Amino acid sequence: MTLGAHPGESDAAREIRSLARPLAGTDDLDPLVERIGGARFVGIGEASHGTHEYYRWRCRLARRLIEEHGFTWIGVEGDWPDCWRINRWVRGQDDRDQDADGLLSRFERWPTWLWANQDVAEFLTWLRGWNATRPPAEAVGFYGLDVYSLWDSLSEIISWLEVHEPDAVHTARLAWRCFMPYRHNPHNYAWSTRLVPESCEPDVVALLAEVRQRTRHGDEDAFAAAQNAEVAANAERYYRVMIRGDRESWNVRDIHMADTIDRLAEHHGPRSKGMIWEHNTHVGDARATDMTRDGLVNVGQLLRERHADEGVALVGFASHRGSVLAAGAWGSPEQVLTVPDAGPSSHEGLLHNVLGTDALLLFPDARAGPWLGAWLPHRAIGVVYQPGREAGNYVPTRMGSRYDALIWLEETTALVPLHHEPRQEEPEYETEPTGF
Structure with a gap:
């Protein structure tokens, strides 16, 4: 009708x-x-x-x-x-x-x-x-599916490695130490790479390679650890590109989300x-x-x-x-x-x-x-x-x-939130167009 x-x-x-x-x-x-x-x-x-x-x-x-x-x-x-x-x-x-x-x-x-x-x-x-x-x-x-959780994902990787692959924790801690001077603020890190042509990219890429190798045939928790490594690597790139005002950061984010969808589909099987x-x-x-x-x-x-x-x-x-x-x-x-x-x-x-x-x-x-x-x-x-x-x-x-x-x-009508937002002293930023 x-x-x-x-x-x-x-x-x-x-x-x-x-x-x-x-x-x-x-x-x-x-x-x-x-x-x-x-x-x-x-x-x-x-x-x-x-x-x-x-x-x-x-x-x-x-x-x-x-x-x-x-x-x-x-x-x-x-x-x-x-x-x-x-x-x-x-x-x-x-x-x-x-x-x-x-x-x-x-x-x-x-x-x-x-x-x-x-x-x-x-x-x-x-x-x-x-x-x-x-x-x-x-x-x-x-x-x-998103790419923002740089510190949380690094923390989750370290926790998983400590239990399942302790001899690889050193690689994760190198990446963690590289980001430590920026006080858990990815924008502080991104601004530093704009001023000085050094970044944590080699550390997170090495971590990604290490985790991929050690989770290749793992269980659900290993799958989560591998995805956290993907997030860490792509988040590092996303923030570094975004702070330059380069709209390519939008593509970094959406390609990461599309790749995550592909990994989920593979993880759940060909009939999922x-x-x-x-x-x-x-x-x-x-x-x-x-x-x-x-x-x-x-x-x-x-x-x-x-x-x-x-x-x-x-x-x-x-x-x-x-x-x-x-x-x-x-x-x-x-x-x-x-x-x-x-x-x-x-x-x-x-x-x-x-x-x-x-x-x-x-x-x-x-x-x-x-x-x-x-x-x-x-x-x-x-x-x-x-x-x-x-x-x-x-x-x-x-x-x-x-x-x-x-x-x-x-x-x-407006959503009803479960709690109210605190005012942030150091707000994050968003890629256009959903943030405007």
């Missing part, structure tokens, strides 16, 4: 109506679940990092993909060490007396609200219960199926935006390029107005901010004028139509948001090429 047509509408409006289906309850996801359930990789985006409805619908979709189509892992835009603790918890392996709220309260790196919020806590509680009814081999894992939860700017194919003009790639593009024959589906989100949880500056405490009505010439403005209600839009194989093939602005809100500067939050986008489906929401 599609939403009814209006006489005299533009071709783009008629195309939107022909694709749109009402979206009110979980059962309305049936056509989407049927369409994407056979893919091996499903990317589920969000148009902001602080919107309750994006998280709620993503969790609803994830539950159905797990229950009905056997998806066995989720990779998120989060740090590996933090999410590994979640992975162990939802599998019933660690922190058995802890609840989801308590577990998520241990997130410390700003912005914690990305994962320490009520929607994620509710989903993880359900996931732990689901896993408790399944054989261990069928338990669903939860993993961090995984979901990727990230911002639209990572999930939606970069080639359908102006990112490609600047030589940028992203996870969605790399998934399609690497795994098209295995099945890749990308689902985006968009909304017209509402409120969002974000910060006015990097490292500042979170606020509930107003999201103004979308620009009338944007994708969001057009969807609002044509539909005026929540909808699910499934894209056909042929996507060169008057709306799907049009280049229009598409709103993307980062963790830093200033409603008075809305023009900078729109990314030129060809919707039909960027996603395989879009979940449209007329009005959205």
Whole structure:
């Protein structure tokens, strides 16, 4: 059932109506679940990092993909060490007396609200219960894909080596000592490499080679140690490149996330199926935006390029107005901010004028139509948001090429965090465009 047509509408409006289906309850996801359930990789985006409805619908979709189509892992835009603790918890392996709220309260790196919020806590509680009814081999894992956890990952590597490969601890401690003068601040380290052409790169590369060799045929904990070594090596490069103002740091980060997805798929086996939860700017194919003009790639593009024959589906989100949880500056405490009505010439403005209600839009194989093939602005809100500067939050986008489906929401509300952010004395920085 599609939403009814209006006489005299533009071709783009008629195309939107022909694709749109009402979206009110979980059962309305049936056509989407049927369409994407056979893919091996499903990317589920969000148009902001602080919107309750994006998280709620993503969790609803994830539950159905797990229950009905056997998806066995989720990779998120989060740090590996933090999410590994979640992975162990939802599998019933660690922190058995802890609840989801308590577990998520241990997130410390700003912005914690990305994962320490009520929607994620509710989903993880359900996931732990689901896993408790399944054989261990069928338990669903939860993993961090990001590259920021330099010190935490180094600490995890040392801890693993001390227990399993004590004769290799020396190599890890060399890397640790190299970073020690920078007081656990990767930006202090990055600035030093800009002033003096010396870096810790040789130490972390040597550590990566050592850990790869010693975890080649290991268990789950060895897999985690190997991934922490990958994070340490790529984090060192990411911060060193980023501080120079080189946008290549975006590619370092997204290629790392795509490589991590590949490792997770291999770890879970050739028949495994995984979901990727990230911002639209990572999930939606970069080639359908102006990112490609600047030589940028992203996870969605790399998934399609690497795994098209295995099945890749990308689902985006968009909304017209509402409120969002974000910060006015990097490292500042979170606020509930107003999201103004979308620009009338944007994708969001057009969807609002044509539909005026929540909808699910499934894209056909042929996507060169008057709306799907049009280049229009598409709103993307980062963790830093200033409603008075809305023009900078729109990314030129060809919707039909960027996603395989879009979940449209007329009005959205802010996430509810589990705790408030402390003010940071030395804030970190983010790569555009999700940080803005």
